[in-house]
Amino acid sequence: MIVPTAELFRLADGNYAIGAYNINNLEQILGMFQGCVSSQAPFIIQISRGTRTYADKRMLQAIIRTASEMYPEAVFAVHLDHGGEETCYDCIDSGFYSSVMIDASHDPFEQNIKVTKRVVDRAHAKGVSVEAELGKLGGVEEDLDVDEGSAFLTNPKEAVEFVHRTGCDALAAAIGTSHGAYKFSGRQGLHFDVLERTQKGLPGTPIVMHGSSSVPEEEVRRINEAGGKIDPNARGVDENEYLPAAKLGVTKINIDTDGRLVWTRVHREFFRDYPEKFDFRPPGIVFVKEYATFIAKKNEKLGSAGELPDVRKALAKS
Ligand code: G3H
Ligand code: 13P
Ligand code: ZN
Numbered sequence: 001m002i003v004p005t006a007e008l009f010r011l012a013d014g015n016y017a018i019g020a021y022n023i024n025n026l027e028q029i030l031g032m033f034q035g036c037v038s039s040q041a042p043f044i045i046q047i048s049r050g051t052r053t054y055a056d057k058r059m060l061q062a063i064i065r066t067a068s069e070m071y072p073e074a075v076f077a078v079h080l081d082h083g084g085e086e087t088c089y090d091c092i093d094s095g096f097y098s099s100v101m102i103d104a105s106h107d108p109f110e111q112n113i114k115v116t117k118r119v120v121d122r123a124h125a126k127g128v129s130v131e132a133e134l135g136k137l138g139g140v141e142e143d144l145d146v147d148e149g150s151a152f153l154t155n156p157k158e159a160v161e162f163v164h165r166t167g168c169d170a171l172a173a174a175i176g177t178s179h180g181a182y183k184f185s186g187r188q189g190l191h192f193d194v195l196e197r198t199q200k201g202l203p204g205t206p207i208v209m210h211g212s213s214s215v216p217e218e219e220v221r222r223i224n225e226a227g228g229k230i231d232p233n234a235r236g237v238d239e240n241e242y243l244p245a246a247k248l249g250v251t252k253i254n255i256d257t258d259g260r261l262v263w264t265r266v267h268r269e270f271f272r273d274y275p276e277k278f279d280f281r282p283p284g285i286v287f288v289k290e291y292a293t294f295i296a297k298k299n300e301k302l303g304s305a306g307e308l309p310d311v312r313k314a315l316a317k318s
Helices: 005-012 026-038 049-055 057-070 085-094 109-125 146-150 156-166 192-201 217-225 239-247 257-273 281-302 308-317
Strands: 018-022 043-048 076-083 099-102 129-134 170-173 207-209 250-255
Touching: 005 018, 005 076, 005 250, 005 308, 018 026, 018 076, 018 281, 026 043, 026 057, 026 257, 026 281, 043 049, 043 057, 049 057, 049 076, 057 085, 076 085, 085 099, 085 109, 099 109, 109 129, 109 156, 129 156, 156 170, 156 192, 170 192, 192 207, 192 239, 217 257, 239 250, 239 281, 250 257, 257 281
Parallel strands: 018 043, 018 250, 043 076, 076 099, 099 129, 129 170, 170 207, 207 250
Antiparallel strands: none
């Protein structure tokens, strides 16, 4: 069942985070539904602009609607990830999306506010909620000193002004993470201080953590043993920090890279072990199963596992 993102946020608020997983293909969708039903977790399906081009927006809708019929117990929202203004309008007008992200974080502050506010007005008129971003992900490097590094993080004071002036429903805050497999080096980690100050200024506003993959060492090692060449220094977010972040208002945790690593590991190992094979369905079957297991484990770490019965009950009442 597709539900409003805002409803999932309301029920999770301060207790657990909802996994927002990027998908690009049929096998991921099957694995995600299976993993979320088996772990009894609500979830968010994220569709990026790249995904809409790769798989075609109509194809995605059809597959997701069919998966929803196949797994009637599943409760989830459909979200546009890192949208530009035009893509946001297309998704809002489609009637399919529960929420959109307008990412104007690369623009100067005032311009970010202007663009975000335009999208918020259009979205709210159609009952769609909006995530917007303030601060820059991926700018924090080990060789910058803390003050320089912090300049890229979300400024908690600006965050209050940004949310109030735009009316956005959720804030993607830069708290030290970045997209992809190479997030940290040395002793870097999440900036809980920035998160805490941001949440204090915005009680009740869901905070979104992008770049939240954990990039498991084991996954990188197996990929490399099967012929991959991923830098073994690749490092992600400590999964044990998801729940402490959730208690500080992080309600949506975005994960894409970790799922890509599962896909790459399964397929590299399969074709290494069976070099004579060329039917792609057998590794596809392995992938769906492994991806479902991966999603279920993530949901445990996010605290969303086991919440589905309560979510269903609450939604039935409202
Ligand atoms: O934050 C970006 C997501 O990982 C989506 O990546 O634009 O390659 O689909 P993509
Ligand atoms: P990762 O690259 O850490 O998976 O982040 C994904 C993301 O933030 C999608 O918006
Ligand atoms: Zn992101």
